[in-house]
Amino acid sequence: MIRSIKDQFGERMYNVKDINLAPEGEKKIEWAKQHMPVLGLIRKEFKKEKPFKGITIGMALHLEAKTAVLAETLMEGGAKIAITGCNPLSTQDDVAAACAKKGMHVYAWRGETTEEYYENLNKVLDHNPDIIIDDGCDLIFLLHTQRTELLDNIMGGCEETTTGIIRLKAMEREGALKFPVMDVNDAYTKYLFDNRYGTGQSAIDGIIRTTNLLIAGKTVVVAGYGWCGKGVAMRAKGMGANVVVTEVNPIRALEAKMDGFRVMKMEDAAKIGDIFITTTGCKDVIRKEHMLLMKDGAILCNAGHFDNEINKRDLRELATSVRVVRNNIEEYKLGDKKLYLLGEGRLVNLACADGHPCEVMDMSFANQALGAKYILENHDKLENKVYRIPYEQDLRIASLKLKSMGVEIDELTEEQKKYLEDWREGT
Numbered sequence: 001m002i003r004s005i006k007d008q009f010g011e012r013m014y015n016v017k018d019i020n021l022a023p024e025g026e027k028k029i030e031w032a033k034q035h036m037p038v039l040g041l042i043r044k045e046f047k048k049e050k051p052f053k054g055i056t057i058g059m060a061l062h063l064e065a066k067t068a069v070l071a072e073t074l075m076e077g078g079a080k081i082a083i084t085g086c087n088p089l090s091t092q093d094d095v096a097a098a099c100a101k102k103g104m105h106v107y108a109w110r111g112e113t114t115e116e117y118y119e120n121l122n123k124v125l126d127h128n129p130d131i132i133i134d135d136g137c138d139l140i141f142l143l144h145t146q147r148t149e150l151l152d153n154i155m156g157g158c159e160e161t162t163t164g165i166i167r168l169k170a171m172e173r174e175g176a177l178k179f180p181v182m183d184v185n186d187a188y189t190k191y192l193f194d195n196r197y198g199t200g201q202s203a204i205d206g207i208i209r210t211t212n213l214l215i216a217g218k219t220v221v222v223a224g225y226g227w228c229g230k231g232v233a234m235r236a237k238g239m240g241a242n243v244v245v246t247e248v249n250p251i252r253a254l255e256a257k258m259d260g261f262r263v264m265k266m267e268d269a270a271k272i273g274d275i276f277i278t279t280t281g282c283k284d285v286i287r288k289e290h291m292l293l294m295k296d297g298a299i300l301c302n303a304g305h306f307d308n309e310i311n312k313r314d315l316r317e318l319a320t321s322v323r324v325v326r327n328n329i330e331e332y333k334l335g336d337k338k339l340y341l342l343g344e345g346r347l348v349n350l351a352c353a354d355g356h357p358c359e360v361m362d363m364s365f366a367n368q369a370l371g372a373k374y375i376l377e378n379h380d381k382l383e384n385k386v387y388r389i390p391y392e393q394d395l396r397i398a399s400l401k402l403k404s405m406g407v408e409i410d411e412l413t414e415e416q417k418k419y420l421e422d423w424r425e426g427t
């Protein structure tokens with residue numbers, strides 16, 4: 001049920017599980033804030049300059065504490081915020097309640113049905129946003145298909161993740177994209193850290209929290225060797241797993257091989273894996289023929305954006321019974337063996353844990369905050385395309401992050417600068 005609050009922030013609407021959970025959510029947000037120094041500096045600037053005064057920002061992101069810090073940063077910059085989740089299982093109800101208390105319009109709860117999920121995206125769009133911040137492109141997709149009457153008002157958007165960028169580039173190719181979008185995912189200070197170290201740590205975190213099982217000595221099959229797969233494979237290896245990588249791209253497969261992993265087809269990996277983690281961004285990576293080959297007790301989970309990497313319909317069709325054996329673990333009985341699915345095959349790091357570490361999201365969300373400001377200041381000059389984050393923004397975020405970590409680096413001397421620019425000077 002939609003409710004409203006009226007206080008010093010003005011009147012706003014919300015639909016969350018329980019508004020009384022706000023104090024717990026507030027504690028989580030405070031903790032995250034303390035560990036997100038780069039976003040903190042941007043917040044200070046925004047607070048002073050109020051660049052978003054009079055601007056409504058519609059957001060669909062995993063609604064957990066770090067996301068709340070981003071939303072609050074934009075609010076401090078003068079924006080009105082309407083926010084929902086970008087996955088039915090990743091919203092933290094206490095954080096959503098705290099966001100409503102903090103002055104945002106919030107429509108999100110953990111465990112939304114598909115209809116409720118789309119209803120909540122629509123509720124955000126009902127606020128007629130000027131700027132969109134999306135993770136996975138569902139909000140932008142809805143705008144371009146069912147809410148086209150709102151397109152005229154949109155200055156542009158920012159997209160967080162690989163899956164969303166793939167969709168947006170397909171829209172751009174077909175001439176279907178109706179506003180400029182900043183590609184936050186491909187900023188160096190995003191993917192090199194978030195996709196790799198973020199997913200690497202948080203996916204393993206989700207598995208460990210949920211199962212309470214040992215990684216050491218297990219055969220862990222990582223499907224996909226993009227930046228997320230690289231991170232997961234690296235961390236699983238670091239914890240003593242025997243890591244197998246499956247990949248369709250020969251260059252990435254070669255990289256995995258030379259990084260020291262066993263590389264094979266999923267049909268071969270299926271027979272030996274104890275834990276399977278999909279990170280491909282593609283559907284049906286683990287399907288019927290693989291499930292039939294798996295060992296008794298194999299654990300399946302996904303770290304890609306959508307819950308279609310493990311074919312759940314196949315799993316259900318093969319199963320003679322399904323039951324929940326532990327929070328976030330479903331047991332599928334296939335003849336005399338059992339397979340275990342974590343977090344309904346949704347992003348294991350968010351459905352079964354708290355998402356990426358704060359220090360990593362600090363940089364990802366600094367890119368979102370500055371990306372939104374870039375759209376605000378440049379939208380009239382931009383075409384309806386997907387744009388890379390300016391390199392200067394990346395350098396600034398990296399420099400601020402290093403500073404916050406107390407790391408100093410060298411600078412080129414004038415002589416060195418000249419040397420690098422002079423093509424005549426060889427020795």
Ligand code: ADE
Nearest residue numbers: 062064066067135355356
């Ligand atoms: N927390 C908020 N957004 C996230 C994302 N896209 N991945 C991991 N953790 C997150």
